[in-house]
Amino acid sequence: MRYALSAMSLLLVACGSTVAQTGSAPRAPGIESSGYVWNQPDPDKDAALAHRPDIEKGKIAYEVCQGCHQPDGAGRADAIYPSLAGQHASVLIKQMMDVRAGRRDNPKMHPFVGEWVVSVEDVANIAAYLSQLPISLDNGKGSGNRLARGRELYDNDCASCHGDNGEGRAAEFYPLVAHQHYAYLYKEAVMIRDGERRNANPKMVVVIRDYSNEDLKAVSDYMSRLALPAAAGR
């Protein structure tokens, strides 16, 4: 009963709230919960993955994203908006749906990826549009001070999933990391290590569990400088 009451009062607060960003983002079970399964089936995600995308419609639906991620999908190194151009569509769909469902916490982005803004088909179309944009090559880099260490870590721990050149693996939902902004890579790596990125792959958490911040900086810097061979990574 107390539960029902507090749920009711929450609902009232939500409805009565004058501020519309209301819909404070939902929170779904993630890596902190027992029985967490990474990338488990989800009706919206699966429907988006199955949708035959329309790139022109994706370009239009992307309008609502480009105020932050930029018209060319390059994001912004200074604002920690990730580069999206050339990312695998599967990865983009998973991440958008995880933010939407509250498996990945992103209260700033959440109101722009809600189902009242973009349909399942829109999500698929946006992902397809972005995946075929040319990867932006002038992404933010790190200090460059510890690249040898970064390379050692990457080759030992990261390359088997993210690829020798950082190309990721679309079928496995492993992101392209080459040419991603250093600041974004580092921020996410810290969150994944510390359990704050709640849709993280537990296999990766184990791998980087003992990384110091300095090592995460080194490997993020190295990743930000990886270059794909021509026509790779698609």
Next chain:
Amino acid sequence: MKPSRMILAAACAGLLLTAATASAEVIGDIERGKALAGEICVACHGADGNSPVPMFPKLAGQHADYALKQLQEFASGRRQSDIMKPIVEGLSTRDMADVAVFFAAQQPLPGQVDDPSMLDAGRRVFNEGNPDQGVPACAGCHGANGIGNARYPRLAGQYPAYVLDQMAQFADGRRSNDKRLMQTIASRLGETETRAVAEYIASLEGSK
């Protein structure tokens, strides 16, 4: 009465409400719209949609898709306005479409900046947003020159007073026919930033 200009494709309420991917363009009769506007819109919005009063929006050059959606939602109450509702609720969809294409075809006059000292700050918000607060650049949807498109309204040259009033309505939820996008943005922007961006919008000429 021959339509001097026809814009292709269908305009039905359902289509327009699904916005993000709908690219319907409005069919309307400009001459008929002009006659209607001359009866019911002229007092507040001016004969050519360049309204004489800063609290009433300029409609000249506004996208017909957007204007039609607003008219329909004033009539239905989805966008609440005690002024607009009684004026438009008797109009047919055809009437609304005709008025919308008439105003879309009019030439907007340049806006008036009240406080030029705010333009730099306003330009920054318009083009870069506020990443710390999660505010996207206005330019992302409304275009770098503020001309908008069928889905997002033209802003260039609009009165600051009107823009500020709408931002206040979005921020406190009185206006909510925006898929919560502007509600989110308006509630995240600070008062000074909002005023600055309204001034910058007034300064935009909206040339292609």
